[in-house]
Amino acid sequence: MHVIVRMKYFISVALLAITLNSCFPKTVSPAPQKVWGYKPVYTADTTYREIEYIPSAQPVVNAGKIYVKDDLIYQCETGKGIHIIDNTDPAHAKRIAFLAIRGCEEIAMKGNLLYTNNYYDLVTVDLSVPEKAHIVARNKDAFYASSTMPHTWEIPEQPGYFECSRFYQDSVISGWVQDSIYVSCYN
Amino acid sequence: MLKHLKFFAFIILMGAACSKEAATNNASSGNTGAGGSLAKFTIAGNYLYIVSGANLNVFDISKAAPVPQPTVWLNGYAETIFPYNDKLFIGSTTGMFIYSLSNPKAPVLLGEARHVRSCDPVVANDTIAFVTLRGNSACGPAKDGLYIHNIKDLLNPVLIKTVEMPTPHGLGLKDSLLYICQQANGLSIYNVKDPETPVLRTTIEDDYYNDVIVYDDLLICYVQSGLKLYNISKPAHPQLLSNVAN
Numbered sequence: 001m002h003v004i005v006r007m008k009y010f011i012s013v014a015l016l017a018i019t020l021n022s023c024f025p026k027t028v029s030p031a032p033q034k035v036w037g038y039k040p041v042y043t044a045d046t047t048y049r050e051i052e053y054i055p056s057a058q059p060v061v062n063a064g065k066i067y068v069k070d071d072l073i074y075q076c077e078t079g080k081g082i083h084i085i086d087n088t089d090p091a092h093a094k095r096i097a098f099l100a101i102r103g104c105e106e107i108a109m110k111g112n113l114l115y116t117n118n119y120y121d122l123v124t125v126d127l128s129v130p131e132k133a134h135i136v137a138r139n140k141d142a143f144y145a146s147s148t149m150p151h152t153w154e155i156p157e158q159p160g161y162f163e164c165s166r167f168y169q170d171s172v173i174s175g176w177v178q179d180s181i182y183v184s185c186y187n
Numbered sequence: 188m189l190k191h192l193k194f195f196a197f198i199i200l201m202g203a204a205c206s207k208e209a210a211t212n213n214a215s216s217g218n219t220g221a222g223g224s225l226a227k228f229t230i231a232g233n234y235l236y237i238v239s240g241a242n243l244n245v246f247d248i249s250k251a252a253p254v255p256q257p258t259v260w261l262n263g264y265a266e267t268i269f270p271y272n273d274k275l276f277i278g279s280t281t282g283m284f285i286y287s288l289s290n291p292k293a294p295v296l297l298g299e300a301r302h303v304r305s306c307d308p309v310v311a312n313d314t315i316a317f318v319t320l321r322g323n324s325a326c327g328p329a330k331d332g333l334y335i336h337n338i339k340d341l342l343n344p345v346l347i348k349t350v351e352m353p354t355p356h357g358l359g360l361k362d363s364l365l366y367i368c369q370q371a372n373g374l375s376i377y378n379v380k381d382p383e384t385p386v387l388r389t390t391i392e393d394d395y396y397n398d399v400i401v402y403d404d405l406l407i408c409y410v411q412s413g414l415k416l417y418n419i420s421k422p423a424h425p426q427l428l429s430n431v432a433n
Binding site for chain 2: 060063064065066067068069070073075083085087090091092093094095105106107108109110111113115122124126136137139142143144145
């Protein structure tokens with residue numbers, strides 16, 4: 001958890017400052033800086049694990065990564081799900097369906113199994129009968145990493161300072177509110 | 188959204204890296220499909236590989252439920268992963284890593300090409316690896332450009348050519364033609380038959396290009412508004428087939 005790593009680092013810097021303080025009375029310990037910015041709102045929610053196959057085209061708002069297999073192209077609607085595009089005739093390719101999977105950013109396939117991320121989890125979705133798409137396996141936190149570029153849901157849409165998000169089991173970031181925060185991230 | 192992202196942690200500055208979406212041309216094989224060069228995970232044989240921070244997470248997917256294998260630790264923060272033959276090419280903020288898949292459940296580092304901190308998708312063939320580096324504030328100080336490495340000796344990739352260009356992003360290779368997405372600067376097509384002297388054939392500047400997949404004679408482009416499909420049976424002269432936008 002990168003926030004915790006940062007806290008540890010801060011604590012060690014603070015300790016160092018305190019140590020140095022005895023040698024150099026003028027040393028000022030680095031107080032965390034407070035600014036006006038966004039902080040995440042966490043909501044207990046396990047419904048994020050539910051997926052839904054919608055047999056109609058859905059609007060593209062945040063186009064994401066692409067994948068192709070046989071006559072279908074898949075494109076992430078970043079954070080929301082996957083557009084399914086009929087590519088039987090590339091001159092008339094069209095979106096035909098949408099697989100709603102929250103947190104989705106990545107796609108890979110093998111046979112009728114689609115692998116994607118449901119926030120931090122790797123989920124395996126059986127698409128043998130698309131209308132009955134369902135999750136057959138979930139590998140918790142396969143996409144969780146400390147100290148890397150944040151996932152899309154870890155960043156407020158508005159630019160500026162924000163509080164780096166934390167990771168809580170069975171909860172999601174449901175929004176962002178402005179507040180006086182300790183600076184940890186910038187967008 | 189990510190394209191404009193300028194992210195840095197104030198306390199651990201080096202923790203900041205840049206997310207990439209890879210759209211590249213790992214040829215469709217067996218019953219898997221093909222993803223782009225910005226992908227953070229990929230399937231090779233019966234294994235699924237995920238790059239996540241400094242981890243390479245490995246799953247055995249021979250059965251429906253993925254079985255985790257021991258994590259491989261990378262020497263940097265990885266952003267993209269590209270499989271080619273029995274190798275994995277991993278783009279990280281500090282270099283391109285080449286891993287052997289001779290033991291697919293435990294990839295082994297063969298060689299690496301270090302570079303200054305940046306964002307960098309990779310595509311490769313038997314002898315050459317093409318890397319685009321972006322040096323914006325989120326990614327690092329590298330000069331924007333195409334970096335071409337000779338990888339005949341996998342243990343020692345050698346940088347043989349750098350082509351500066353603005354905002355290079357995902358890329359795809361078809362024979363000797365290289366398609367490079369340059370976001371607001373369009374899609375550039377280079378002839379790389381002689382990798383030491385790439386020749387710009389044309390640039391299509393009609394959209395914001397993030398990534399591509401070369402799928403036989405079809406070029407699938409991930410653009411801001413959705414998708415664009417080109418016929419590339421004449422690789423240097425893409426013909427727009429459809430625009431799957433709103």
